Amino acid sequence: MSPSKLGPQIVTSRFGRAASWTLEPYLASGGYEGLRKALSMSPEEVHQAVSNSSILGRGGAGFDAGRKWGMLRKAQPAYLVVNGDESEPATFKDHALIEADPHQLIEGALICAYAINAARVFLFIRGEMALGIERVQAALNEAYEYGAVGERVFGSDFSVDVVVHPGAGAYICGEETALLESLEGKRGYPRIKPPYYPAAIGLYGAPTVVNNVETLSNLPFIMRNGAEAFFSLGNGHSRGTKIMALSGHVRRPGNYELVFADVTFRDLIYDPALGGGVREGRELKAFIPGGVSAPWFGPEQLDVPLANEKIAEAGSMAGSGAVTVMDETACPVRAAWRISRFFHRESCGQCTPCREGSGWVDKVMRRIEDGYGRTEDLDLLLDICDNIAPGVTWPPAQTTICVLGPSIPSSVAWAIRMFRDDFLEHVKQGGCPFPPDRLPTSLAHA
């Protein structure tokens, strides 16, 4: 693979630069030019440009951003809510974007606010990201001072306010309707659908666009260089670049911005400039292609390209762009148990299949890992999974208000399908046959 697979960098171009989170270096590298360009166009033209770029939402669902804006009910007030509540395990791209380039996020949000005629933007940042919140607030203070936010932005007729809103620790608030509930000062319970989209009834019942941090961070580039420059990268529905958050048993874990649909999982994991291969030259056992809600892949899916539709065809999802690699020493029972435990802890508790199912799966998985499992537990697990999402297929059937519930079966069911022998070995030996994971003292970090 050529080194060009690493570029061009659209959203990570300022990573690693000195004080990249402050205004001065941002302006020196084309900062706020995208917003100026947008303000010279009509809101409709900005919307059209974003539609022409075909940018898909980078939050996990992969919904076309231009289409999302187009669904906005025409009423005032309208709101833009930025979803910076990144909590999907093994996803750490938004965290990096928020800390390294908060002005880019603010500029992207302002471009969107102009296009959808929103006078108030809420930047919902995950509470745990304290440094990120501080940098975004500092950047926002600078942006106000600079005239990019506030009354009559850059002398135009467009006025907008941006408010940084910290979260308080709840995975479920990444779900857009739960995020809106949380922003309204309530428990983060996902709302009953319909209405399916906040574009019709969102924050305080007003039309609302909820966009992911990475999605909005792409907008300054699209405005500055034109939709065509973005669309010319990638192919099919997957255009532009995508940050892949690579973690687990690889030599060089980290965030890699790659041209969408141009790189395969094999490239990402094994290329010396990217993942650098499985640590200590071990064999790949499995990898999770799109966050822990996604079904697992094995070595036979290594040549699947990193494109939303290709990953979906292969039976999983691109999700948030988080790839977690497990080598031959990883225990699939332990891994799937930890994921089900996560869902158990983070289930909001509204819907029975999710609330009860996640706890049940957690306990049975833990029992197997600890050596107290029974052979029939495998059927029991699949039966519970079938009750949470009937058919245990992908994409899963919906039995709950939000998609957290149907995400529970993927790791457990796919671990059983791919590594049934390992499960049975736990039962037979009365304990885990794998060594505990060792500390990665030999790892080099990207």
Place this chain on the structure above:
Amino acid sequence: MVALYPEKRSSLIPLLHLVQEQDGYVSPEGIEDVAELLGLTPAEVRGTASFYDMFHLEPVGRYLVAVCTNIACMLAGAYELLEHIESTLDAHPGETTADEMFTLEEAECLALCGNAPCLTVNWRYFGDMTPERWDQLAEDLRAGRLAGEVPPHGTLCRVRRSVGLLAGGGPQEARRASRKAATAPPPAWPDLNTQRTTPAAASTVLPEVTSQPEGLKQPEGLKKQPGGPMHEEGSRQ
């Protein structure tokens, strides 16, 4: 802070963070203050606070250590790290050390998976952890050598908003809110502050951090902030 939102209940979570910053935890008195300010019952405030992992309704140690054990960190040895931390602190997740220096937590993914295993201390990140690095970190924390990087528990954002709402030309509710912001006294802080007089509450308030982390210092030209309703809050620091 209340004035930044079209509906004041939206400021509930930011206000609870402020309570936690002042008292070190979400205290019953803080809950009552927030309830009064927002026209809610204390039960409504407490019921919302209890949903969120970051809000501690009981006092915690000086340093809240949250060790991520989710998939990426687990594959990098997070449970072995957690065991080591447990043994050095003689505390299990959910417990506070006898000297009230540390409270240990097992956290879900903290989004630093490229530097796994990771942990946070009072929500400040430390990646690429090993048992040896933890021993050093614990020593530094005990000795107070990291006061600049690690503020007291509950301190989320040491940078205050410099201006109120300015977009006067927006929709009606925005104009209404900004008028309110322009005339109302700074809402939350003074109220909470003056009522924080009980010895029990006062003893949990840790010394304020005055230094900002290197990266957060603002350029010289921006230090002079324009006045505004939020400005007085900012100048408290």
